[in-house]
Amino acid sequence: MKNADDFLEKLSPNEKVNYDRILQKVVADWTANQERPKILLHSCCAPCSTYSLEYLVQYADVTILFANSNIHPKSEYQRRELVQKEFVEEFNRRTGSNVGFIASPYQPNDYMRMVGLHQLQYEPEGGARCTACFQMRLDIVAKEAVERGFDYFGTALTISPHKNSQQVNEVGLDVQKIYTVNFLPADFKKNNGYARSVQMCDEYDIYRQCYCGCVFAAKQQGIDLKAIDAEAKEFLVKKQLINKLVQD
Numbered sequence: 001m002k003n004a005d006d007f008l009e010k011l012s013p014n015e016k017v018n019y020d021r022i023l024q025k026v027v028a029d030w031t032a033n034q035e036r037p038k039i040l041l042h043s044c045c046a047p048c049s050t051y052s053l054e055y056l057v058q059y060a061d062v063t064i065l066f067a068n069s070n071i072h073p074k075s076e077y078q079r080r081e082l083v084q085k086e087f088v089e090e091f092n093r094r095t096g097s098n099v100g101f102i103a104s105p106y107q108p109n110d111y112m113r114m115v116g117l118h119q120l121q122y123e124p125e126g127g128a129r130c131t132a133c134f135q136m137r138l139d140i141v142a143k144e145a146v147e148r149g150f151d152y153f154g155t156a157l158t159i160s161p162h163k164n165s166q167q168v169n170e171v172g173l174d175v176q177k178i179y180t181v182n183f184l185p186a187d188f189k190k191n192n193g194y195a196r197s198v199q200m201c202d203e204y205d206i207y208r209q210c211y212c213g214c215v216f217a218a219k220q221q222g223i224d225l226k227a228i229d230a231e232a233k234e235f236l237v238k239k240q241l242i243n244k245l246v247q248d
Contacts, residue, residue, distance in 0.1 A: 001029075001030070001033075001035060001037055001151050001152075001182065002025075002026050002029040002030075002182075003176075003182050004022055004026060004173065004176075004182065004183060004184070004185045005173075007022050007025050007026070008022065008173075008185075016166070017166065017169070017185075018187070019158070019165055019166075019169045019185045019186055019187040020186065020187040020188075020190035020191065022185045023184070023185055023186045023187070026184065026185075027059050030059055030060070031059065036059065036060055036061060037059075037060045037061070037151035037152055038060065038061045038062075038063070038149070038150045038151050038152070039056060039060045039061070039062045039063070039150060039151065039152045039153070039154060039184060040063050040065050040102075040141055040144060040145040040148065040150040040152070040153045040154075041053075041056065041062055041063065041064055041065065041153075041154050041155065041156055041184075042064075042065050042067060042137060042138060042140075042141040042153070042154065042155040042156065042157070043064050043065070043066060043084060043155070043156045044066075044068050044071075044080075044137075044156070044157060044212075044213065045068075045080050045083070045084060045208075045209060046080070046083045046084045046086075046087040046201075046204075046206045046207070047159075047197055047198075047201050047206055047208050047209075048156040048157060048159050048160060048197070049064055049084065049087065049088070049156050050087070050159075050196070050197040050200035050201060050204070050206070051159060051188060051193045051194075051196040051197040051200060052156035052159055052186075052188045052193075052197075053088075053091060053097075053099055053156075054095075054196070054200070055188070055193070057095070057097045057099065060152075061098070062099050062100070063099065063100030063101065063102060063148075063150070064084065064088055064099060064100065064101050064102070065102045065103075065104065065140075065141050065144060066080075066081050066084050066085075066101070066102070066103045066104065067103075067104035067137050067140045067141060067144075068080070068137065068213060069104075069105075069106055069107045069108050069110055069111045069136075069137075070108075070111045070133050070136075070137070070213050070214045071108075071213035071214070072108065072213065072214060072215040072218065072225070073225060073228065073229045073232070074106065074108070075228075075229050075232035075233045075236065076209070076213075076228055076229065076232045077106055077108075077213075078106075078232065078236055079207065079232040079235050079236060080207075080209065080213075081103055082236070082239060083206060083207045084101070085101050085103070087204055087206055088100075088101045089101075090204055091204070102144070104140055104144070110136075111133070111136065111214070114132060114133075114136055115129060115132070115216070118132060120132055120216075121216055122216075123216075124220070125162075125212070125217045125220060125221075126162075126163075126164060126167075129214075129216065130167070131167060131171060133214065134155075134157070134167070134168055134171040134172075135171050135174070135175065137155075138153070138155060138171055138172050138175045138183075139175055139178075141153045141154075141155065142175050142176070142178070142179040142181055142183070143179065145179070145181045146179050146180055146181050150181060151181070151182060152181065152182045152183065152184040153172075153179075153181055153182075153183060153184065154172065154183065154184035154185075154186060155168060155172065155186075156188060158186055158187045158188050158189060159188035159189050159193055159194055159197055160189065160194070161189055161194055162212070165186075165187040165189070169183075169185045169186070169187075172184075172185065173185070207235075210223065211223045211228075
């Protein structure tokens with residue numbers, strides 16, 4: 001199956017890469033060769049996975065990997081993981097798809113250690129701390145993809161207008177050099193992808209968070225983390241009660 005480098009090496013050195021166009025070329029190659037690859041797609045939250053899944057399941061078998069130890073507090077991590085899992089289940093029910101779901105262990109100390117080691121705590125949102133965070137998470141996804149026999153690994157992060165698609169894809173392509181699995185470049189916000197994700201959040205009644213996830217960005221944005229913690233815990237308790245009633 002095609003590696004993104006097969007297309008990227010044809011571009012001029014100073015040309016800004018249109019990663020959406022690269023994705024279209026990769027997909028066209030699958031279609032031409034009647035291939036249906038297996039993709040392990042990193043997702044930081046259900047909203048980011050909406051349109052990304054809707055697009056990719058037309059051409060590939062997709063499994064979502066929720067690997068986001070950067071998220072703080074733990075209750076918010078648990079809320080986002082649960083919302084992601086429930087969206088995948090409901091998406092499958094409504095569309096007849098068979099999207100898989102995997103959740104990596106929550107290991108916030110690993111993230112905090114990485115930030116402290118490189119003294120990234122004071123970096124602005126979108127800076128070096130984000131690059132390191134992307135690398136940390138995509139490394140997990142690539143390793144998992146190799147161990148589970150996927151053809152590609154990728155991420156839904158580029159659907160967000162707040163994420164630099166050049167930055168995200170460059171990290172993915174660097175990680176690809178370490179593992180024997182292809183990185184799937186993308187810019188899912190293109191072609192009205194972000195607008196469609198907002199629409200799908202309404203259609204599926206999906207919780208949309210107000211900050212990316214890490215404690216550093218949250219504090220820079222003035223997010224009340226105590227309020228977030230209380231809201232998340234209340235959400236989780238209600239879900240437990242609902243599930244208990246359904247089971248009874």
